[in-house]
Amino acid sequence: MENEPASAPKTGVSAEPTAARAARYLPGFHVLAKPIGPICNLDCTYCFYLHKEKLFPKGERFRMSDETLENFIRQYIESQSVPEVNFAWQGGEPTLLGVPFFQKVVELQKKYAQPRQTISNALQTNGVLLDDEWGRFLKEHDVLVGLSIDGPRELHDKYRVDKGGRPTFDRVMAGLRILQKHGVRVNSLTCVNRLTGNHGGEVYRFLRDEAGLEHLQFIPIVEERTFEEQAPGVRSGDVGGQDPLRLVTPWTVEPRQFGRFLCNVFDEWVRHDVGRVFVQHFEVTLALTMGLPSPLCIFSKTCGKATAIEHDGTLYACDHFVYEPFRLGNVNREHLRDLLIGRPQIAFGTDKFAKLPRCCRQCEFLELCYGECPKNRILKTPDGEPGLNYLCAGLKIFFRHVTPVMGLMARELSAGRPAVNVMHALQASEQASAAGKPLRPRRPPAPPAPTIPAPAAAERSSRNAA
Template identity: 40%
Template sequence: MSDGVLKRYVRDYIHSQDGDVVDFAWQGGEPTLAGLDFFKKVVQYQKQFANGKTIHNSFQTNAIAINRQWAEFFAENRFLIGVSVDGTADIHDKYRVSVNGKPTFERVKQSIDLLKEYKVEFNTLTVINEENWNKGKEVYQALKELGSQFLQFIPIVEVRPECHQRLESYSPIANPELAPFSVPAEGYGKFMTDVFNEWVLQDVGNIYVRMFDSILACWMGYPASVCVQSKNCGQAMVIEANGDIYSCDHYVYDDNRLGNLMTTDIEKIALSKQQRNFGLDKSRNLTEMCRNCNVQALCYGGCPKHRIDVIEGEHHRQNYLCPSYKAIFTHTAPAMHHMSEAIRRGGQAADVMPMMAQIYNR
């Protein structure tokens, strides 16, 4: 990203936010490849244009390049670091290797130790794929051993390139073939329920799993904190290095290009009819199966990018991960009921842990 685009982005994004707190999220690709000097300039521009607002930065990284210079910078500027790690060494190193094909788990572990040493806040992002979907307990324990207290798990569902009808948009053919590393349709549910069984018995209030927090929020009557559970999309726009802005970081296609911040006001882009329709389509394009589902309010059809299954008699496509979402929401329901009731009585979610062994047969 050129200096001109960066300066314009920081200035306009801060000015477009009505609140007193402005959140910047840096990801890639791999953001450390931009270099430390780039992010020093980021902070410089944020201070220049803050105008009294509080600036927060999150930074998603594979952590391979983090050294003492990076750790010191993160600490001084209070960056929140998201570390991509997929479980134990053998699981992680299946796909996360260096450019020369070497395993990276030990380097990631060393980077996490550096973040701890410099007291940098961090969380972990774990991709659920064909390698780890049936190892939920093992992965969960490995992340705890790394010192992660804030965990996020995301499923990977990747349509093979030859199964797209056109390159300008996300347009998979009916029931497309998936890349071999994709998680099975029921696999994400198996993983998350296995993790839940560990978490709900011993770690509520000490370990925070983003999806479980979001489910509990919904049970409490609050909006979901995870976009795949939200009624509508459109809150995760992405800016590319040249200033182009797209509807979502999962939809960087020509048809989802909203404009360029060097020529169009960023607030105007965010409020455009194109982006509004993109967001509303999530709930507008549900199958009848979804509309009649008893867990629809916790899901709203999941991420539109995963709606690839063609069902006879349905006008719209069904989410590939539907079996997983049903399994997760059904399995967690008894605990969420008790947790939400405990909170309404003035207690805490963790108060219900003693009774969970009876419900979850442990």
């Protein structure tokens, strides 16, 4: 992705009537709201957003004004043509705004909701400020919470510290218990870095057993050393994949390490937890194996439908591309709908596939990956072509490991049988093998899969990423 406004794709989009463009590109779009901008009460080492203060004038008041909040909520609802409109709130740390701010959010949503239209909310938080007042509010309004937690104490506290460098594990766990006490729906958002990347099984078991969580998202930390100054991938890399680590920060997960992490989690999940624990990477891979659309933008053929709005009303192409060249406009001066279907944003989305290197187009896993997220395309291919994904080697390890089992799960589901059958067959086969009995194939050993959510629902959940 070049560090310049995207050029129009070769689709004739500039000549396409506005109504036709809206019908073609608006369905399924999503805006991640950052009403407090980059302001946070923690100082996580790997955070890609804290430095965004530099985008704004010194002394900026990082709080979305009532006018901007109302303009955003009204325009967001007006731009949607679906029966359920989901808002996602992130930061920075949005709970710093307090419960009254989000009470105002709910009031405005009720004011502008269309007949027979449902409004829902998701909130990403580090959990440190959660108390009973928050618990009651989140439960009352059925807010889905994405909680950032990186695993057991010694893994979590390595990088997730407060402004004084103090550990945060105990405070995060206290926040989690508040949410569970009040019956709030919770997804875990776990960053996989160079430390946690070696502990896939341990992290998974902690989240399942000690934290008591059932919906898990694993986010690979990939940051170029220059991420504070330039948008990701702007140079398209200066190495051919053989030495990627010198381009990234010391806490960035290694490519193959991330692949092994996912494989370790998968091996635990497929033997014990199909149907009761839901891991986003596995759900998406199963959906794609069945020929369904990707519920997650990074594994879709195109992207551009997951934008980000800052506290001042400025809309950006993506929350990983909050850099000046990817600024689309401001909802206080232009309607959100017009920004979403403008040439720059459509080109940003179609470039995801249009700029794939030749080796990616010829890859056996193309339709499971589509080059993953453009922000991670910072390498050159062995042939010198720019745009190879930093995580490519690890993703291949993961796809190669799970594809046989995913195929069996897809076959079960397509036949109208529960995917959990695969887990049971795998358990029976392994038990028979351990007992020295001849294996009689009943059904192919394969992991069952969680219920595949509707694409919009999964996309909403996925955008709650740290």
